[in-house]
Each structure stands twice: as structure tokens, then as C-alpha cells.
Amino acid sequence: MRLALGISYNGQAYEGWQSQPSGRTVQDRLEHALTQFAAQPVSTVCAGRTDAGxxxxxxxVHFDTALHREEFSWMRGTNRFLPPDIxxxxxxxxxxxxxxxxCATARRYxxxxxxxxxxxxxxxxxxxxxxxPLDDSAMQKAASMLVGQHDFTSFRASACQAKSPVKTISRVExxxxxAYWRFEFQADAFLHHMIRNIMGCILQIGQGHQVPEWMGQVLEARDRDAAAPTFSPDGLYFLGPVYAPEWNLPSRTAAYDWLP
Incomplete structure (x- = not known):
């Protein structure tokens, strides 16, 4: 049978999602816990990788298994073997x-x-x-330039492995x-460091270091050197993928009510 799991985690202690030789990633900890619970090796596939922090x-995630357990058993049994921050x-x-x-039609951060x-x-x-202080009007104007289908090369990390830099952002709010600002992004997919690089530019504009029109210039340049430095991963949350209703999967967790 194939199972899907919804996972929440605090990424501060980990080297990102994807498995690494060090074993200090969220995927490594999750697969170790699933293997202990299932008493057989379990390998997972995720909706979207996240960076360290x-x-x-x-x-x-989804995975295939021959083990049949109730849904609540997979949840509670696996959590028994997970650290408190996953x-x-x-x-x-x-x-x-x-x-x-x-199967994800979009991803949200x-x-x-x-x-x-x-x-x-x-x-x-x-x-x-x-x-x-941040200027809301200036940031809103700059963010609106990102909506739609664009070549996001200027916001792409050098190590990005995506086949194409063209992505479609459907929403920036x-x-x-x-004292807390929330910046929410939804797109069909994101390039490596794309949101962190976009945030670097939005905050440069919000603090008055650049005018809102600069965002369009950076976008058109298609050159990473044209954009601001990559912003810290602190405060970045993967809200999750979007799926068609036919899959009948939850679209949110309780943590959504905690996040400002």
C-alpha cells in the first residue's frame, strides 16, 4: 500500500530536508523513525525540499509499505521514535x-x-x-511585479538543479x-533559494535602499548579481503543497493557527 504523511518540523537543528551522509536532516530522522516503527526499511519522497534552518x-511525503496499520498508529507510532522538533x-x-x-499543483511558503x-x-x-522600519506600500508594489510567469534567473542559486528558471507565482501577500510581518508566496514550483533571494530584494525596498521599480529591473536582468544578498533562512516556513481535492488530503495543520 502507499501512504502519505503530513510532517511538521522546526528546522533549526537540521541540515535541511534532504538526506545527507551526516544523518542530520529531517528526512534522515523521519526515515529512521519509520524504519523503527515498521521494522523494515522505509524510503520517502517529499513534496518540496527545504534548506537548513x-x-x-x-x-x-509518500512511501510504499507492506505493513498494514491504522492511520493513527502510523502517526503515533512514528512520533514515538522522532525527536521533539519533528x-x-x-x-x-x-x-x-x-x-x-x-501531484502537487502548487507550493506555499x-x-x-x-x-x-x-x-x-x-x-x-x-x-x-x-x-x-519597513514601507508597506513600497513592498506591496514591488511584490506585485513578481506575480505571473517569469524567468527567475536573478533569484536562482548557483547550485540550483531545476531544468528551467521559468516559474509561475500565483500569489504574494x-x-x-x-511588530511581525508575514510574507506569503504561492507558485507552481520554486527554484533553489528563490524565496530567500526575493525576500532580500523586498526588504531592501522596504527599508528604502531601493525603489519599488528596482524589483522589475532585477527580474529583467536575469542575472543573480543584479539582486540583493540571500536573506537568512530564519523565519521561513514551508506551508505545504497544494493538491487536487480528489486526493482527499488535509490542506493545513494545527501549526497554521500558531504562526503569526
């Missing part, structure tokens, strides 16, 4: 045709950024930080609650 509110939120049997990455003269403390690693 990036958090996940609903990463989705947890299976739900488990669902899915058809063999389901593929966590290929959110950046939470603290605007304060004082650096984060209790929320260190969970939020990004700027100490200069910027909101504020107190």
Missing part, C-alpha cells in the same frame, strides 16, 4: 498513482519577519529580523500584526 508546517501530523492511505511531488530595534530572543530562529 527552514521550518515545515506541512511537508508531505512530528507526523496525519497519515492517509493513497492510490498508487499519488506522488507527493509530481511564508516568511515571518520581526521589525524591531532589538534582535529576536524567545523567537530566535523562528523569525527573520530587520531593525529599520504581505500583512502585518504588531
Amino acid at each position: 527552514v521550518h515545515g508546517l506541512m511537508q508531505v 512530528a507526523v501530523q496525519w497519515a492517509r492511505p493513497v492510490p498508487d498513482a499519488f506522488h507527493s511531488r509530481a 511564508a516568511y515571518v519577519v520581526l521589525e524591531s530595534p532589538v534582535r529576536p530572543s524567545v523567537d530566535a530562529g523562528r523569525v527573520g529580523w530587520v531593525f529599520r 504581505i500583512s502585518r500584526r504588531g
Whole structure:
């Protein structure tokens, strides 16, 4: 049978999602826990890889197994072997045709950024930080230039393995609650470091170092050197993939209600 799991994690202690020789990745810890629970090797495929320090509110993975257990058993049994900062939120049997990455029609991320003269403390690693005031109108104008299908070469990491730099961003939303800003992105797919590089530019504009029109110039340049430095992974959350209703999978976890 094929199973899909929804995973949440705090990425601060890990070297990203994808398995590494060090074993200090979220995928390594998850597969180790699943293997212990199932008493047989388990290999997973994820909806979207995340960088070191990036958090996940609903990463989705799938895997095949001959072991039959109730959904709650897969959730609670696997969580027994996971560290406190990783947890299976739900488990669902899915058809063999389901593929966590290929069946996703979109992916969603959110950046939470603290605007304060004082650096984060209790929320260190969970939020990004700027100490200069941000201009909402300027950032909104700049962000609107990113919506649609574009060549995002200027926001692509040199190590990116994507076949094409052309992606379609369907939504960029910027909101504020107190001292915390939330930047939410949805696209068919993202390039390596794409959101972190976009955020570097948005914050340069928000702090008045560049005018909003600069975002369009960076986009048109198709040159990584034209953009701002990559922003810190602190405060970046993978909200999860979007699937067609026919797969009958959850679209959110309880952590959505906690995130500002």
C-alpha cells in the first residue's frame, strides 16, 4: 500500500530536508523513525525540499509499505521514535498513482519577519529580523511585479538543479500584526533559494535602499548579481503543497493557527 504523511518540523537543528551522509536532516530522522516503527526499511519522497534552518508546517511525503496499520498508529507510532522538533501530523492511505511531488499543483511558503530595534530572543530562529522600519506600500508594489510567469534567473542559486528558471507565482501577500510581518508566496514550483533571494530584494525596498521599480529591473536582468544578498533562512516556513481535492488530503495543520 502507499501512504502519505503530513510532517511538521522546526528546522533549526537540521541540515535541511534532504538526506545527507551526516544523518542530520529531517528526512534522515523521519526515515529512521519509520524504519523503527515498521521494522523494515522505509524510503520517502517529499513534496518540496527545504534548506537548513527552514521550518515545515506541512511537508508531505509518500512511501510504499507492506505493513498494514491504522492511520493513527502510523502517526503515533512514528512520533514515538522522532525527536521533539519533528512530528507526523496525519497519515492517509493513497492510490498508487499519488506522488507527493509530481501531484502537487502548487507550493506555499511564508516568511515571518520581526521589525524591531532589538534582535529576536524567545523567537530566535523562528523569525527573520530587520531593525529599520519597513514601507508597506513600497513592498506591496514591488511584490506585485513578481506575480505571473517569469524567468527567475536573478533569484536562482548557483547550485540550483531545476531544468528551467521559468516559474509561475500565483500569489504574494504581505500583512502585518504588531511588530511581525508575514510574507506569503504561492507558485507552481520554486527554484533553489528563490524565496530567500526575493525576500532580500523586498526588504531592501522596504527599508528604502531601493525603489519599488528596482524589483522589475532585477527580474529583467536575469542575472543573480543584479539582486540583493540571500536573506537568512530564519523565519521561513514551508506551508505545504497544494493538491487536487480528489486526493482527499488535509490542506493545513494545527501549526497554521500558531504562526503569526
